[in-house]
Amino acid sequence: MITDDRQVLLTARRWVVKVGSALLTADGRRLDKGVIHGLVQQLITLRERGCEVVLVSSGAVAAGAVRLGFEDRPEDLHSLQAAAAVGQSALIRSYEEALAPQGITTALVLLSHADILARDRYLNARGTLGRLIDLGVIPVVNENDSVVTDEIRLGDNDTLAALVANLIDADVLLVLTDQDGLCDANPRENPDAAVIPAAEVDDPKLDKVVGEGGQFGRGGMVTKLNAARLAARSGAVTVIANGRMPEVIPKVAAGEQLGTLLSTRQRPQSARKQWLASLLHIQGRLVLDAGAAAVVAAGDKSLLPIGVTAVEGDFVRGDLVACVDSEGRQIARGLVNYSASEAHQLQGKPSKDIPVILGYGGDSEIIHRDNMVSL
Numbered sequence: 001m002i003t004d005d006r007q008v009l010l011t012a013r014r015w016v017v018k019v020g021s022a023l024l025t026a027d028g029r030r031l032d033k034g035v036i037h038g039l040v041q042q043l044i045t046l047r048e049r050g051c052e053v054v055l056v057s058s059g060a061v062a063a064g065a066v067r068l069g070f071e072d073r074p075e076d077l078h079s080l081q082a083a084a085a086v087g088q089s090a091l092i093r094s095y096e097e098a099l100a101p102q103g104i105t106t107a108l109v110l111l112s113h114a115d116i117l118a119r120d121r122y123l124n125a126r127g128t129l130g131r132l133i134d135l136g137v138i139p140v141v142n143e144n145d146s147v148v149t150d151e152i153r154l155g156d157n158d159t160l161a162a163l164v165a166n167l168i169d170a171d172v173l174l175v176l177t178d179q180d181g182l183c184d185a186n187p188r189e190n191p192d193a194a195v196i197p198a199a200e201v202d203d204p205k206l207d208k209v210v211g212e213g214g215q216f217g218r219g220g221m222v223t224k225l226n227a228a229r230l231a232a233r234s235g236a237v238t239v240i241a242n243g244r245m246p247e248v249i250p251k252v253a254a255g256e257q258l259g260t261l262l263s264t265r266q267r268p269q270s271a272r273k274q275w276l277a278s279l280l281h282i283q284g285r286l287v288l289d290a291g292a293a294a295v296v297a298a299g300d301k302s303l304l305p306i307g308v309t310a311v312e313g314d315f316v317r318g319d320l321v322a323c324v325d326s327e328g329r330q331i332a333r334g335l336v337n338y339s340a341s342e343a344h345q346l347q348g349k350p351s352k353d354i355p356v357i358l359g360y361g362g363d364s365e366i367i368h369r370d371n372m373v374s375l
Contacts, residue, residue, distance in 0.1 A: 005198045005263055006255040008237055012171035014052045014133075015253075016236075017043065018161035018227075019176045023243040024059040030066045031059055031094055040098035042249035043138065047104075049253065052133050054168060056141045056161040057095070063087035088142065095140050105137045110144040111160065120318030123335060123371070126167050133168070158223040162230035162238075169370070173231040174252060175224050176243030181260035182221060184209060201225075201232045201262040225262075232264035282333060284313020284321045284340055286366065293325040296332045299374035302365040303334070305346035305354070315340045323367070334372030337363040 024035055043053050061080060064087025065073055074080050092108040099106050109129065115121040132139045143160050158175060165173045185193035199206060210221040221240075228238035239252050241259030252258055288296060292307025303323060315321055316339045323332040338346065343366060345357050351364040 005261055006257070008263070009172060009239070009253055009255050009261075012237075012253070013050065014054075014168060014170045015046060015172045015174060016054050016056060016161055016165045016168070016170045016231075017174045017176065017249065018056040018157060019058065019243055020157065020178075021058040021062050022178045023176060024057070025062045031063045031090060033094060033097075036094045037098045039243075039249075040095065040102075042247060044099075044102055044104065045247075045250045046253055047138075051253070054129065054133070054139050054141060054164060054170070055095075056157055056164055057091065058142070058157050060084045060087035060091045060142055063090040063094075091142070092140060095138075099138065105135075107132050107137050107139050109139045109141045111141060111164075112144045115144075120316060122167070123318045123337065129164070129168050158220075158227040159230065162227035162236075165231040165236045166234040169234060170231070170236045173228065173236050173238040174249065175227065175238060175240045176248065177220065177224065177240060178242065178244065179221075179240075180242045180245075181240050181258075182206070182209065182225070182262075196260050197257055198261040198263065201228050201238065201264050228262040232262075235264060237264060238262040281320065282322050283315035283319035284311070284336075286311060286321055286323050286336075286343065287328075288323055288325060288331075290326065293323075293331055296323050296372070297374055299332075299372075300369060302369040303332075303367040303372065304351055304364070305343075305349050305366050306351070308343065308347040308366060311340055311343045311347055313340060321367070323372075330375055332372055332374045334367040336367055337365060 019039060024031055024039075043055065046053055061073065061083045064083035064085065067086050067090060068083060070079070070083065074083055088108065088110070092106065095106050109125075109132075111125060115125050129139055129141075141160070141164055143157060161173060161175065164170070179187065181195040181197075182199075183193040183195050187193040196206075196209075206225055210225045224238075224240055228240070231238050239259050239261050241248050241252055245251070245258065248258065286303070286308050287310035288303070288307050289309050292303060295301040295307070296303055309326070313321070315336060317337060318335055320333055321336045322330045323334070324330050336343065342358060342362075346354060346366065349357060354364065355361040
């Protein structure tokens with residue numbers, strides 16, 4: 001029987017699936033090709049339902065350490081970075097070997113948190129991932145561990161997966177782990193521990209279960225709960241489930257009572273736009289004519305250059321700018337596709353003239369409707 005809270009999974013179209021090193025490696029070291037092939041077959045099943053899939057995959061450091069002949073996982077930063085650099089090729093090759101016979105292309109996308117949190121990089125990463133999805137590619141995303149300056153920490157990819165869910169407007173974030181879900185006690189210590197089947201992601205009771213002083217303070221569930229809350233900002237629900245369970249992905253997608261479903265009351269579009277509006281600081285203003293102001297205020301159309309009458313401030317691509325009417329009243333705000341100097345050149349001009357004016361073919365919108373919130 002499919003419960004009410006699981007109904008959302010039946011209609012979810014865009015999925016981010018995160019899988020950790022513990023599931024992909026044999027004894028925490030080399031990549032387990034059999035596990036990867038099994039995972040890929042489940043992703044294909046999800047795609048056959050008409051779903052779009054982005055995979056956030058760990059495992060590069062483990063694979064690289066074996067290739068470099070390290071007997072144990074390295075501890076110093078540069079050795080970890082070297083292992084990640086060597087292991088990325090092995091990781092993506094494993095996915096390619098599993099997907100190619102099915103006629104599916106994959107792509108390795110290396111991101112850092114800065115690539116998603118920085119406004120200009122956010123737009124570029126969003127555009128790239130969106131185009132790959134449109135082309136039928138399964139992107140394999142990993143943190144760019146070969147160049148990060150922070151210590152490489154277990155659990156970083158939970159946060160990265162949530163940021164990717166924000167980035168592509170995912171409906172579901174599925175976090176595959178080596179536990180059955182979020183439990184009400186530590187299952188390693190308490191045989192009566194039970195999986196919490198569903199909860200509101202912001203329920204404060206969950207903090208008592210996974211908090212640093214709680215049962216799972218060292219068990220990785222802290223990062224998973226935080227990731228679920230981050231994904232909820234753009235309206236995505238999160239499922240935490242055991243990746244070793246046979247056919248776990250199709251079963252979760254079919255609404256079976258597996259793992260823990262962390263839901264949000266926010267609708268995807270409104271939640272994501274609320275996140276965009278509150279996260280950033282306004283760097284400039286675009287003054288709109290009456291027609292553009294009315295369209296933007298309605299909240300369902302993009303802002304085109306022809307509707308802009310003036311450009312104020314010094315901003316770059318990806319900055320948050322305010323849209324104001326002729327009397328200076330703010331009616332919307334959004335992430336701009338052009339710098340202030342480019343916007344000056346484009347104001348009042350039709351989109352078809354952009355290549356001639358700028359010398360290259362950019363976005364047809366000054367602000368796309370998906371990156372704009374009406375006030």
